[in-house]
Amino acid sequence: MDEHKINMLSDKIVKGTISEQEMEEFNDWYATYESLEQNVATDKNQEALAERIFKNITTEANLQISKPHSIKMWPRIAVAASFALVIGMGVFYYSAKQADEMRQTAYLKNIKPGGNGAVLTLADGRKIRLDAATKGELANEEGVRITKTKDGQILYETKGTASAKDKINTLATAKGETYTITLPDQTKVYLNAASSLSYPASFASLNERKVELNGEAYFEVSKDSSHPFIVRTADQEIKVLGTHFNVNSYKEDGNTKTTLLEGSVAIGFSSNKNETGVIIKPGEQAYIKANKIYVDQVNTEDAIAWKNxxxxxxxxxxxxxxxxxxxxxxxxxxxxxxxxxxxxxxxxxxxxxxxxxxxxxxxxxxxxxxxxxxxxxxxxxx
The missing domain is CATH 3.55.50.30 (Phage tail protein beta-alpha-beta fold)
Incomplete structure (x- = not known):
């Protein structure tokens, strides 16, 4: 094997990219080392080559090892000793790197993307694991029928004069879960991961359609000019009549951000009713900072990418x-x-x-x- 090929294979050992076939070829070459002088001009050249490979491997692997010395050794024995140590280190580093990559691959395979899943907590405290629930009726709360549709969504249907306005339900997703729900007024809500939405089982006889959000959700609000739809978060109160908008209220992301896609939205403060709010237009995003509401022009696709x-x-x-x-x-x-x-x-x-x-x-x-x-x-x- 010529010096160029030795260099190439040794570099691959260092980088952990050598194939099994190439590693076998490198080992076969070393096994026939006693005839090495036929392939490369001098033992001096071989010793220099061994030292170069040794240096590359120790540098790449971040090892603090003294290089092999050849003082008082016969030249060929010195070179052989150098290569023995170099090859041993190279195989060790190559194997260790492969093992680490295999561990990383195994870890990555075990981490799965999220999917549909949530827990619905009814007014009486009952909890329903929605992804495990069968299709059809899940519960009936004083005239309000709660069903799981064929496509796995949750639907509220009010029959007659339902009196469930004081019955608060909560839909909650964990990390790695998302869910879609149609509220009693036919408003559609897409709930992102690690989020919760609380709402009355019926909006009948209520002047406002008020819900509370922690986390993130996209709302498609059904139009009803006489009954405003209100979303409350930790720091915002969002009032609409009928529109499409996204609300991000994750605590770890900072302040609540409301992004409007369609219609108009009035943004106010959850904690201070006396503060003046703002009305935002499609393509705008409102957030609160230092007790002041700011409005930015944004790309709405960024805000609803998760939903899509x-x-x-x-x-x-x-x-x-x-x-x-x-x-x-x-x-x-x-x-x-x-x-x-x-x-x-x-x-x-x-x-x-x-x-x-x-x-x-x-x-x-x-x-x-x-x-x-x-x-x-x-x-x-x-």
Whole structure:
């Protein structure tokens, strides 16, 4: 084997990219080392080559080992000793790297994207696991029939003069879950992961259609000019008559953000009724900061990407992106360097992608690397 081929194979050992066939070829070459002088000019050249490979492997593997010395050895024995140590280290590093990659692959395979799932808590305290419930009627609360449709959604139907206005129901999703519900007034709500929505089982005889949200949801509100639809979060009160809008009120994401797609929305303060609110138009997003309401022009597709089955990272911080990943794949995030949380990231990918593909997309920012341990994603600075 010539020096070029030896160099090529040794470099592959260092990088962990050598194939089984190439590793076998490298070992066969070493086994016939006693005839090595026929292939390469001098023992001196071979010793220099061994030292170069040794240096590459120790540098790549971050090992603190003294290089093999050949003082007082016969030249060929010295070179053989050098190569024996180099090959041993190379095989060890190659095997260790392969084992680590296999562990990473196994971890990634065990982390699945989210899907349909939620728990419905009725007014009497009963809890119904919706993804496990059979299709058809789930409960009847004083004239309000609650059913699970053929496509797995929850539907409220009011018959006659239902008196369930004081019966508060709560739909809650865990990490890795999402669910769709049609409320008693026919308003459709798409609930994102790690979120909850509380609402009366019937809006009959109520002046307002009021619900409370923690987390994120997309609303398609049925029109009823005499009965405003109100969404309350920790810091916002959103009043509409009939419109389409998204509300993100995750605590870890900061303040509530309301994004309007259709119609008009009045934004006020949950805690202070005396403060002046604002009315936003389609394409605008409102949020509260330091007791003041701010309005920005935004790309609404970014806000509702989750509902349409996508991750869209459009100039978001790494922390915001990782929060979305943590909620959807039900993982925890560990930052080895907290300073990288504010790095901006970009990209778009299906929410049903393997988590490895999502992490690879973020690594293209050239700001971070990731390691996976069980259900924990470790974020490393490049």
């Amino acid at each position: 089955g996508y991750f869209r990272f459009n100039n978001e911080t790494l922390e915001q992106a990782m929060n979305k990943i943590a909620r959807w794949y039900n993982v925890t995030i560990d930052y080895k360097d907290p300073n990288i949380k504010n790095r901006n990231v970009y990209g778009s990918l299906s929410r049903f992608s393997n988590i490895g593909d999502v992490l690879n997309l973020l690594e293209l920012t050239e700001a971070v690397n990731f390691e996976v341990e069980g259900n924990k994603i470790i974020v490393l600075k490049k």
